[in-house]
Amino acid sequence: MLEIKMEECVSRGLSSDLASLLRCEGLTTITLTRLDQLVTKVVSWFSAIHQPLTSDLQRNATPLLNLADAFYDYFLLLCQTSLPVSQLSVVLLQLARFALDQDIHFPLRLEAIRTFNSILEFLSREQRRQIQMDQNQTPILSQVAAAVLTVGDYELQVSLSEALCRLTPRKEREHRANQWFSCRDISRAFCDIRDVDFEVDCRRFLNFVNRYHGDQRRVYTFPCVRAFLDSTELFRPKDEKLDEFWIDFNVSSGCVSFFVDEPQGFLWGSIHLLKEEVDRYSLYLKQDGCTGAETVLSVQLNTPSCTRTAEVVRWS
Structure with missing residues (x-):
């Protein structure tokens, strides 16, 4: 019966009903297998809209932008349903790639990384720990750190910095920052960001980063x-x-x-x-x-x- 309800939610596009159903019914091995297939299918659909989103003719088309926003909402709901960490990692990687793609309409890039951070906020401490240990996240975090220096929008810089902080345990932050940033002063400024005062400390960090680039700043x-x-x-x-x-x-x-x-x-x-x-x-x-x-x-x-x-x- 649960499988039938899930199929109905998927076929009718009722993402919020699907999330509620999974929360109420719990997850069995069979359901997890079906959910794994569902996430894989949805991620492939999400990937399929990448090409038109980067097309000069379609990238600002309202229906396409609305579709991308709908995917973000769906990922956020889906990740509140005890999704396996392996699938959470796949969703997060897709969102990070969208946020870093300079050919995608800027508001969608910003919303992608905001959704990324919102998903991490919903996770338990153990789920975040597993995501932090996922080696698939390492290369994308290096790209996120590089983008902080060049994206040319303060709010996107903030959200990218937040993603770095959320996926980096405090005890490893100095080591990773030294790998991400070739300038030692920038690395030290990043490590000065305290989670409890993130907004204020991140402002100081990014003001320093942007001033550091002088006339080349964005x-x-x-x-x-x-x-x-x-x-x-x-x-x-x-x-x-x-x-x-x-x-x-x-x-x-x-x-x-x-x-x-x-x-x-x-x-x-x-x-x-x-x-x-x-x-x-x-x-x-x-x-x-x-x-x-x-x-x-x-x-x-x-x-x-x-x-x-x-x-x-x-x-x-």
Whole structure:
């Protein structure tokens, strides 16, 4: 009866029902075998959309982007069902490869690595330990570390750094960082990231990484004095360890982004000013008799439903 229910969920695309079914019924040897076949089939489908996602003609097609998002949601649900570690590793590898592929639409790359980290967050300590020991993960982690230095988007840098931290036991982090990063200063800065203060420490690490590359950097970060969305003032996250209200100009993803306080949520909120949504912008110096000159960036955004103005100010 369980096999029939599973087949019905798969044939009708009811991924959430399948996840609930497996949680309620438990897993037998027969079910595990079927699940192994199912995961293999789904991963092969996911791999099949790679070619159109990298095609210039189709990579931004809405149905295709929605399909990729559906796969991410499905993987997340599937990995909450006591999936064998061998299959978890296969799913994680596929997501990491998508995140690293520069030909794939950027938001899908970011969402792939976020899904990767979300899956790891759901796992038990023993499951994570087994994933950490999986030799198949070693080469992809080296590629993830290399991408941190070059991806050209701060949020993607953060998510890639998070993946490295999640899959590297603390006692092995220094050894692996020395293998990943040829620059000893970058390696030491990475090892300074503490899991308990990840957001703040990762900001310091990535600011150092991006400054290290000088004029060749792909992310330019500046301290922001004040920021407004229309007439609403935005504030930096309420974390006493955060030393500045940082704003990131991301060359590769073509957006301006910054994290803000989100009173209704537990996590930091984020604002993105996407290049394709910008109608016009202005940049000028504002003289202030008390504080000196400020550089003011004002951006007019067009969206299908409304027009918004974002203004950010930083010290000159």
